[in-house]
Amino acid sequence: MEATPKKTYVSRASMTNRELVTEPSPHVTGRMTKDLLMKCTFFALCIIAAVSYLSYGFDSIIISAISVLVAVTCDYLLSLIMKEKGPLNTNSAAVFGLIVAMSYSLGLPKAMALPESLTIPTLAGGYEQYMYPALISAVGLIVFKKLQGLAGRKYVNPAAITKLLILGLLFMPTISSLVPADHNQMDLKNPLIKGAFGDYYPMETAIFGATLITCYGSPSLNPANPYTFGTAENPLPDVLYNMLVQKYHGWIGGVSSITVMAVGICLFALCRGYIKWRITLAYLVTTMLFSIGMGYIYGGDIILRLLFHLFMGSSIFMAFFMATDPATTPLTDLGQIIFGSGLAILTMLIQVYMGFLGGSVLALVIMNLTVPFLDRVGIRKPFGRR
Amino acid sequence: MNLKLTVKIEERKEKARKIPIEVFPDPETAVVLILQHVGASNGPLVSEGDKVSIGQKIADSEERTSAPVHSPISGKVVKIGDAYNPCYGEFSDAIFIENDRERRKDKTLQPISESELKEVSNDFLIKRVREAGIIGLGGAGFPTHLKLSPPSDKPIKYLVVNACESEIYDASDERLLIEKASNLLKGVKVMRKVLGSPEVVIATKDNKIEAVERLKEVFSEEPETRIVAKPFTYQQGDAALLQKALFGWEVPAGNRSYEMGVIVHNVATINAVAKAVFEGEPLISRITTLTGDVEEPKNLLVKIGTPIGHILDHFKVDPNDMQKVVLGGVMMGNSIPTTETPVTKLTSSIIVLSKSKYKHVKRRTDCIRCSKCISACPLRLHPISILEALEKGDIERAKRLYSTDCFGCGICSYVCPSGIPLARTICGVCY
Numbered sequence: 081m082e083a084t085p086k087k088t089y090v091s092r093a094s095m096t097n098r099e100l101v102t103e104p105s106p107h108v109t110g111r112m113t114k115d116l117l118m119k120c121t122f123f124a125l126c127i128i129a130a131v132s133y134l135s136y137g138f139d140s141i142i143i144s145a146i147s148v149l150v151a152v153t154c155d156y157l158l159s160l161i162m163k164e165k166g167p168l169n170t171n172s173a174a175v176f177g178l179i180v181a182m183s184y185s186l187g188l189p190k191a192m193a194l195p196e197s198l199t200i201p202t203l204a205g206g207y208e209q210y211m212y213p214a215l216i217s218a219v220g221l222i223v224f225k226k227l228q229g230l231a232g233r234k235y236v237n238p239a240a241i242t243k244l245l246i247l248g249l250l251f252m253p254t255i256s257s258l259v260p261a262d263h264n265q266m267d268l269k270n271p272l273i274k275g276a277f278g279d280y281y282p283m284e285t286a287i288f289g290a291t292l293i294t295c296y297g298s299p300s301l302n303p304a305n306p307y308t309f310g311t312a313e314n315p316l317p318d319v320l321y322n323m324l325v326q327k328y329h330g331w332i333g334g335v336s337s338i339t340v341m342a343v344g345i346c347l348f349a350l351c352r353g354y355i356k357w358r359i360t361l362a363y364l365v366t367t368m369l370f371s372i373g374m375g376y377i378y379g380g381d382i383i384l385r386l387l388f389h390l391f392m393g394s395s396i397f398m399a400f401f402m403a404t405d406p407a408t409t410p411l412t413d414l415g416q417i418i419f420g421s422g423l424a425i426l427t428m429l430i431q432v433y434m435g436f437l438g439g440s441v442l443a444l445v446i447m448n449l450t451v452p453f454l455d456r457v458g459i460r461k462p463f464g465r466r
Numbered sequence: 467m468n469l470k471l472t473v474k475i476e477e478r479k480e481k482a483r484k485i486p487i488e489v490f491p492d493p494e495t496a497v498v499l500i501l502q503h504v505g506a507s508n509g510p511l512v513s514e515g516d517k518v519s520i521g522q523k524i525a526d527s528e529e530r531t532s533a534p535v536h537s538p539i540s541g542k543v544v545k546i547g548d549a550y551n552p553c554y555g556e557f558s559d560a561i562f563i564e565n566d567r568e569r570r571k572d573k574t575l576q577p578i579s580e581s582e583l584k585e586v587s588n589d590f591l592i593k594r595v596r597e598a599g600i601i602g603l604g605g606a607g608f609p610t611h612l613k614l615s616p617p618s619d620k621p622i623k624y625l626v627v628n629a630c631e632s633e634i635y636d637a638s639d640e641r642l643l644i645e646k647a648s649n650l651l652k653g654v655k656v657m658r659k660v661l662g663s664p665e666v667v668i669a670t671k672d673n674k675i676e677a678v679e680r681l682k683e684v685f686s687e688e689p690e691t692r693i694v695a696k697p698f699t700y701q702q703g704d705a706a707l708l709q710k711a712l713f714g715w716e717v718p719a720g721n722r723s724y725e726m727g728v729i730v731h732n733v734a735t736i737n738a739v740a741k742a743v744f745e746g747e748p749l750i751s752r753i754t755t756l757t758g759d760v761e762e763p764k765n766l767l768v769k770i771g772t773p774i775g776h777i778l779d780h781f782k783v784d785p786n787d788m789q790k791v792v793l794g795g796v797m798m799g800n801s802i803p804t805t806e807t808p809v810t811k812l813t814s815s816i817i818v819l820s821k822s823k824y825k826h827v828k829r830r831t832d833c834i835r836c837s838k839c840i841s842a843c844p845l846r847l848h849p850i851s852i853l854e855a856l857e858k859g860d861i862e863r864a865k866r867l868y869s870t871d872c873f874g875c876g877i878c879s880y881v882c883p884s885g886i887p888l889a890r891t892i893c894g895v896c897y
Contacts, residue, residue, distance in 0.1 A: 100787055102803045104890035106876035107796040107819065108501055108634070110473075167831070228830065237664045354836045354883060375789070406836040413841075413852065448780045463845040464706065464719035 087367045091428060107347060117354055118171035124347045125178040132335040140332045143213050144181040150217040151177030158226050166226050176225060179239045180217045182333030183394055183441065185247075192329065234407040236448040240441040303345075316384075323387040333397030337390075344400030356404050362420025363399045364390065370428050386459060395440045402441075408448045414458025415451075423447045471841045473877055475634055475700045475797070482637035482755050482763035483674070484674035487645055489767045490780070491686065496539050496563045497549045497770030497808035503601040504608050505531035510561055516543045519570035523597070524561050533609040535600045535811075537563055538750040538769035550807040551792045552800045560808065564865050577746035580652065588660050588807075590827040594861040598742035599749045599811070602704075604628060604732030605794055608810050610739065613731065614660050622661040623727035626653065626712065627736060629644070629670040629677070632703025633684055633795030638753040641765045643677035647684040653740035654688070654781050662731060666691040669708055671698050674762060691838030700797065701875055702843040705730040719871050722792070734814070741815040754813050757779065758792075759820035768809055774816060783818055797876045805832060831884045839878035839888055845871055847879040849888040856891060 139298040155173035158166050202220045220242030322328075324337050333340070348357045371389045375382035390396060403409065403423055410419050423443055430439030499892055500508045506529030512518060518537040525864075526534035537576045541563045549560035577598060578586060589637075589883060597610035616622060631639040643650065654666055664689070668681060672695040685691050694712060702708050706717045710738055717723050723730055734752065741747045757763040760783055768777065793813045839849040848867055855863040874893030882888060 098804070100791055100803055102801045102880070103790065104887045105796070105798055105800060106889065107790060107792050107799070107801060107817070107876075108475075109879065109885070110881045110883075112838075112881070114831055117834075117836070117883055122490065143739050234776070246607070257614065306714075326553075353838050353881075355842055356837065406834045409835070411835060411837045411840055411848065415665045416837075422729070459848060459851075460846040462719065462871050463710075464716040464721075464849050465868065466716065 087167060089441030092121075095122070105216040109245060112351065113284060114356055115171050117351055118175050120347060120351055121401070122171060122178065123176050124219075125157055125175065125182065125341045128182065128333060128335065128339055129178065131339045132332045135326060135328050135334065138154050138211065140181075140335075143184065143210060144332065146210055147181035147184075147213045148174050148218040149176035150214045151180070151221045154218050154221045155226075158222065165230060173221060173225075177217050180220060180243070180335075182332065182397055183214050183239055183243060183402065184213045184216065185331055212246070216246050219246060219375065235451070236406045236445050237402055237405050240402060240444045240448075244441050311330065319384065325392040327459050331397070332392035333401070334391070337396045339376070340396050342401055347400075354406075356406065356409055356416050359403050359409060359420035359423070360399050362417045363403060363424045366421040366424035367428065370425060374428075374432070389428060389431075398440050398444060399423075402444060403447075408451060410451050410454035410457070411459035414456035418457060419447055419451070419454055422450070441461065469883075471818055473753045473881055475880065476875075477634045477673070478648055479635055479640070479755075479757070482635070482757045482765065483640050485637075485641070485763055485765050485856060487641050487753055487765045487767050490769070490772065490777065492521065492539050492565055493772040493776050494565055495544070496537070496769060497537055497773055497806070498537065498561045498563065498771040499549060499553075499808060499810055500525040500535060500549050500559045500561065500675045500769075501551065502535060502553055502607065502851045503779065504531070504606065504812045505533070505612075508532055508535065510546055510559070512543050512545055512561065514545060517541070517566075518563060518571045520652055521538065521575070521746075521750055522572040523574070523748075524563075524716055529607060531612065533596065533611075534748075535770075536572075536599055536714055536748040536750050537561075539563060539565045540568050540770045541566040541621075547837055551810070552802050552807055553812055555800055558827045571847050573746075575746040575748060576743065577744055579653075579745065583655065583658070583659065583743075590658050591656055594742055597737055597748070598738070600738045600742060601737060602732060603734035603752065603811060603814070604816065605633075605737060605798060605812055606705075610731070613724075613729055614657065616661075616722075617728070620724050621727060622664045622724060622729055623714070624729070625654070625657055625661055625664045625666050626705075626708065626728060626730040627666065627668040627733055628682075628703070628705065628708060628730050629668055629674075630698045630703045630708065631671070631674075631733075633797055633799070633815065634700065635757050635817050636758070636795055637763070638765055638814050640674050640677050640738055641755075642733055642753050643674065644680050647677075647680045648731060649737050649740045650681075651684050651688065652744055653736035653738075654691075657729075657731065657741055659738065661689070662729075664729070667712060668693045669712060670695050672696055680820075683874055688873045689822050699878060702872060704844070705843055706873075709712070718867070720745060735754075738803065745852050752809070752811060752813065754809065755815040756818075757815060758817035758820050759787075759823045770809055770810045770811055770813075774802065774807050774809065777806060777816065783822075787820045788818060789821040789823055789824050789853075792817040792819065797880070798874060806834060829885055830887070833884050836883060838881045838883070842881045843876045844875060844877060845873070847872060847892075849892060850886075851866075852892050853886065855886055 091139045152170055155169060159168040166362065220238045222236035224236065224241050228238065326336050327334055344360070349356050359369045367389050370385060371385045372382055375385045403420065410416050426443035426446060427440045430443055477866040500510060501876060506527055507525045508525040512524045518524060519540045520537060522537045523534045524537050526532065530838065544559055544564045545562040546559060547562065549557040575594065587761065591612050592614050595614060596609070600610040600611060602608045604833045629639055629643055658664065670678060674676070678695045681693050685693060698711060702711045705723055708730065709726065710716055714756040715726060717726055725789065738749050751767055752770060753765060754768055755763060755765050756777060764781060766777070791800045791805060792801045793802065793816060796817055797817055833850060835850070843849055852864050852867045852869045855867065857864065869892055872892045874889050878888040879886070
């Protein structure tokens, strides 16, 4: 042993004294991150919020801003308390806040306000219209987003469940609370209590088309749009315009079906593969088939029925932005298709046979609960095992 | 190619593929890891103070599934101790040899000429491949002599030469195609003889333009040879997925590809076979690409056992700016904890990721269940479901989801927006 090695080489002991960082492969990753996904979604929702200005003026912008601020603040405060268990997640909280605002039923804008007697307390005018979204936002973020997250995974869509619980609990005894009062008056829906037995259901009958035309094609309820495109004899163009381009019926998210669809599809394309578009597609297709089927069974104008079920309320918003919430939807392709179809069927059943407009959030919550089972449906056979 | 491969990963080898291979000087001290292949473990054949010569066998085992290692330099064994083994992600035994610059050569393996090839027996060639320590150089590390001796009841119809080089930084195989295509031809001849003259399919990416031209030129006379240059994706660098792309069949899981009458070999392996048979040189050097955040990428013919730090110092890579050094490709290769790690048979590339340019990767956060990993998996596995089962300790469920089929391509981790290290957890291989 005349010569000792010139360099001292590593031994097991030096494992603690690493010179370089070691990480599991792969050492490069794709561009998409959770934050980027949330930022894209937030931007998409902002476009819809901006469009809602045309229908509701500053009210909708203020409500959106309040809701987002409350959500972000709660998230920040919680991150201080929970430390690692609930890390700061501003983008996600902001998206949540905006979704709450978008799915909140605001009622008709002030400019076309109905007599006081027709409005429920949540509607335009009072401070309530700011209070309730803020309340939903705060409770939803704390209880259903953060605390559910602690349990390992989220089972129900936080925005949907909170809205359902708060508005449902507060107003259930009197009238269906998820819908502005003007809709109650329109015979477009029968509240749960009234419609449970005996009374006719407008959507099941041939009268359906006429009712929709009265509501959406007539200036008596929509002073902003007095036969712009149609006439008293042929109000269909006005109905089409309302359903597709611009609505004044209370949901910020459903303010313009075309905007929602365009923004939604752009978002799907931008975040290719990261948003579960199969749910939306299955929802839309099933709704269409179901409407056509009902049209044949109960009669009435099939086009009007299609328009109503696809675009009424904020269900189109739900289909694109709430039903595709990744955390509360199935993993497999087949599971997603079943989820979307089930959501459509459930929404229709609740709205039509229970006379419960705005029932889409209830349908969403119910479908969310089936996700643990749907996750096990449609597991593919791996490569070389067919 | 009816395989749904939705994820495309851009290559980053524009610079490196144009740089000719350069012979890297022998190291002062070579650190030869005793275990560099997948299979039965080796034991050292030399002890401290022994003199060894170039190409002398220094570690081997009686087992059929092992491959010996050889001394890359002539010199003296100074130590048998621990060195970081990048193939296994842990410290393991290595033989430290100090170079005496005498360049003594070991003459155990006698070269044969091309005309002699017809006369020698297959057993001789298979034994030669084993004695030369040749293993799958594409990254699998499976001893090549085993792949050359399939069961006699399985006739081999196709010999696939995998020249896709799908790792996104690597260019060593491409340079090999360009500069050593004639050697490749010799290697293919050996393999065809051993495997009973199967049809040869050389699969390469169509963006290796110079390499494809060179191949067409060299293989123009060779019968039953097809050169398939297609835009193969990263995932199709895997032998099973490449067969799907070439022939349309899926190798039944758990079977080796000879069941389908196919043998897939990497180009570097075939080059090593040609060297062993016609030059009598065992596997003591390989071509590797030094790339990443370095000023000028290099393609090096480097002796196995050269410490990585020696190469980095030689090309003046700033040690203070190094964040990570990855051996064998950024997608499937391993990052090393220390630059004392030696080059192994599987080091197809040395990728330096600097602190200033390299922004790592995502911090792990909760899964958002976007299911991207499921749609991205080339094997149609359900990575996130498997991971959930594994983290719950439910190994049975993980197995029912075919977790054992994963070969660790890393696509699921690549696409994951939450930065979850899916691939390595599922594959369970070292890191």
